[in-house]
Amino acid sequence: MIFPDGKIRFHERRDFMDKKIGRREFFKRSAKIGISAAVGYGFVSCSGGEEVVSTGGDSVDVTVATGNDYFANTVKAVENLGGMSKFVPKDARVAILPNSQSRHPGTFTKAEVIHAVVEMCQKAGAAEVNCLTWLKPENWEASGLDVAVKEAGANLKFIAAEEANFKVVPVQGWKAHQELMIMKEFYNNDVFIDMPVTKDHAGNKFTGTMKNLMGLNYRPNNRLFHKEDWATNPESIQFLDQCIVDMNKAVTPTLCVVDATEFITTNGPFGPGELTKPQKVIAGVDRVAIDAYCTTLWGLTGEEIYAIKLGFEQGLGEMDLNKVRIEQITA
Amino acid sequence: MIFNILLSVLLVLPQAVLADQGTPADVLPKDGDIESWIRHRPQQHYAGEALYEYINGGAEIYHEYGFVQVIVQDYVNDLGKSVSVEIYEMTSPASAYGMYTFKTNSKGKRISIGCDAQLADYYMNFWKGPFLVTLTGFDETEETREGLLNIAKSVSSKIPVGGKNPRIVSLLPEEDLVAQSYKYFTGFLGLRNSHPFFSLDILGFEEGIKGDYFGGFSFFLFCFEGEQESRKVFQSMKGQKDRRGRSFFVATHRKYLMMVLGDADQLEAERVFDRAREIIQE
Numbered sequence: 001m002i003f004p005d006g007k008i009r010f011h012e013r014r015d016f017m018d019k020k021i022g023r024r025e026f027f028k029r030s031a032k033i034g035i036s037a038a039v040g041y042g043f044v045s046c047s048g049g050e051e052v053v054s055t056g057g058d059s060v061d062v063t064v065a066t067g068n069d070y071f072a073n074t075v076k077a078v079e080n081l082g083g084m085s086k087f088v089p090k091d092a093r094v095a096i097l098p099n100s101q102s103r104h105p106g107t108f109t110k111a112e113v114i115h116a117v118v119e120m121c122q123k124a125g126a127a128e129v130n131c132l133t134w135l136k137p138e139n140w141e142a143s144g145l146d147v148a149v150k151e152a153g154a155n156l157k158f159i160a161a162e163e164a165n166f167k168v169v170p171v172q173g174w175k176a177h178q179e180l181m182i183m184k185e186f187y188n189n190d191v192f193i194d195m196p197v198t199k200d201h202a203g204n205k206f207t208g209t210m211k212n213l214m215g216l217n218y219r220p221n222n223r224l225f226h227k228e229d230w231a232t233n234p235e236s237i238q239f240l241d242q243c244i245v246d247m248n249k250a251v252t253p254t255l256c257v258v259d260a261t262e263f264i265t266t267n268g269p270f271g272p273g274e275l276t277k278p279q280k281v282i283a284g285v286d287r288v289a290i291d292a293y294c295t296t297l298w299g300l301t302g303e304e305i306y307a308i309k310l311g312f313e314q315g316l317g318e319m320d321l322n323k324v325r326i327e328q329i330t331a
Numbered sequence: 332m333i334f335n336i337l338l339s340v341l342l343v344l345p346q347a348v349l350a351d352q353g354t355p356a357d358v359l360p361k362d363g364d365i366e367s368w369i370r371h372r373p374q375q376h377y378a379g380e381a382l383y384e385y386i387n388g389g390a391e392i393y394h395e396y397g398f399v400q401v402i403v404q405d406y407v408n409d410l411g412k413s414v415s416v417e418i419y420e421m422t423s424p425a426s427a428y429g430m431y432t433f434k435t436n437s438k439g440k441r442i443s444i445g446c447d448a449q450l451a452d453y454y455m456n457f458w459k460g461p462f463l464v465t466l467t468g469f470d471e472t473e474e475t476r477e478g479l480l481n482i483a484k485s486v487s488s489k490i491p492v493g494g495k496n497p498r499i500v501s502l503l504p505e506e507d508l509v510a511q512s513y514k515y516f517t518g519f520l521g522l523r524n525s526h527p528f529f530s531l532d533i534l535g536f537e538e539g540i541k542g543d544y545f546g547g548f549s550f551f552l553f554c555f556e557g558e559q560e561s562r563k564v565f566q567s568m569k570g571q572k573d574r575r576g577r578s579f580f581v582a583t584h585r586k587y588l589m590m591v592l593g594d595a596d597q598l599e600a601e602r603v604f605d606r607a608r609e610i611i612q613e
Contacts, residue, residue, distance in 0.1 A: 101387055104467055105453060202392045202524055234532045267434050270389040272454035272467045304574045
């Protein structure tokens with residue numbers, strides 16, 4: 001939950017975490033859809049066209065749903081975590097943060113993913129779903145997401161890029177960036193769902209759940225992440241990554257739903273670039289684990305991305321995917 | 332009198348040069364220029380720092396290479412297909428070439444438009460003079476690809492100047508070089524993005540080029556202001572490793588620093604270094 005003091009408390013999340021699905025329960029559940037084989041550390045099951053592959057520890061931390069119906073993937077990914085009602089209490093106001101940076105293919109969160117999340121929130125009893133952005137309406141119009149968000153039944157709220165619309169939020173345990181300026185409207189919500197598209201980024205090589213939060217922060221404040229020599233001095237590039245991690249210390253999503261259906265692996269974040277189409281939607285709470293998993297979709301590892309490594313070292317989540325319970329669902 | 336005439340010529344010259352190369356708006360196709368494609372939506376224009384408004388989070392690389400302005404115009408055809416055209420005016424042909432290599436890779440189909448052009452699944456890039464032109468289709472149909480090519484040809488025909496690759500490009504050994512794998516860089520951001528596992532701190536170079544080789548390695552050539560600067564960086568390279576913790580080979584020759592990164596043994600690296608030294612001396 002997000003409270004007006006800027007602190008975020010997660011009763012729902014704790015509840016969810018307390019009820020982590022144990023390996024035994026997972027087997028029991030999996031038996032219902034028919035476990036057919038065990039492969040190494042993970043196991044594979046196939047039944048009625050559905051496949052589940054699970055790796056890692058004892059509880060489901062991350063769900064990966066694969067298939068060419070992106071709406072269905074999104075629903076399945078969240079359902080496998082226990083359903084949207086685990087994260088969205090009745091009458092909650094939900095803030096969602098999809099990425100609508102560019103209209104080039106593979107650079108923005110797909111309409112189907114947004115639609116599925118909004119619909120699940122509504123079914124869970126959300127009072128309202130608010131899509132927040134300080135980007136210009138043209139960005140949303142160009143990607144077609146303005147229509148998609150409205151058709152899904154969410155409010156698309158354009159926050160004018162004026163200082164008065166943002167509030168100073170101190171970063172507890174900061175290392176590079178002491179204060180954020182988060183849009184005030186964000187704090188009128190109870191639940192926050194981070195919805196990036198994972199893709200290449202010329203500055204950080206990778207963008208995912210952690211970097212997406214820059215979409216909540218006042219643009220001039222984001223600019224402070226970039227030192228004057230950030231493109232020429234390796235230390236300043238690392239400073240940028242540390243700022244992203246610091247931001248994630250002050251703002252914690254209730255849930256992350258990542259669009260990895262189609263995304264660019266070159267010329268990011270704006271494109272156009274080389275497209276890869278893993279047709280996956282990833283859901284979970286652990287941002288570091290999700291981002292580390294997403295790097296593997298295009299031949300990288302979490303360790304190779306400095307922000308992920310720092311996020312792990314500073315306690316934001318788990319980078320070692322062998323320690324993360326990842327369930328793969330294939331429709 | 333003669334002085335006044337000379338002065339007038341000197342004052343007018345820079346503008347005349349500008350007029351000769353054209354502006355992005357000058358080289359944009361008008362309605363009727365391309366059969367069955369017309370302009371759609373208002374034109375957008377961003378100059379200097381305003382590029383951040385258009386490319387949120389990705390403008391820095393353009394500025395590193397040298398950005399002046401960009402114009403964006405959409406086109407639609409009678410089947411409802413659309414193509415977006417971005418014409419970036421860079422500070423020089425070398426800047427345009429650099430951004431072109433940044434945005435292309437060896438997987439694209441090379442085509443003959445402008446100084447160099449490449450067609451990918453749904454988009455294409457070409458450069459000519461100080462312009463980098465990026466055209467994006469929003470599907471992979473034949474009509475869209477045809478539109479990309481026709482619009483690109485029209486833009487190219489309106490750019491009155493050409494351009495040559497920076498000289499350093501010709502210093503790459505050609506044997507076993509993967510076609511279109513060049514990355515030309517003038518700053519650290521371009522360098523870091525030139526190779527998926529690049530994490531080395533190489534500072535102070537004036538320009539550089541990278542090519543991939545069929546042996547599974549990349550060869551980098553950096554040009555410094557002088558021999559002293561290149562040797563200084565050479566000394567600092569000891570102990571550095573790539574993003575995957577792998578070692579690499581490095582050598583100097585005059586004001587150049589050479590590096591082999593990837594699957595190459597010492598013999599192969601020395602062979603490439605020797606060949607590059609020969610080319611530099613020629």
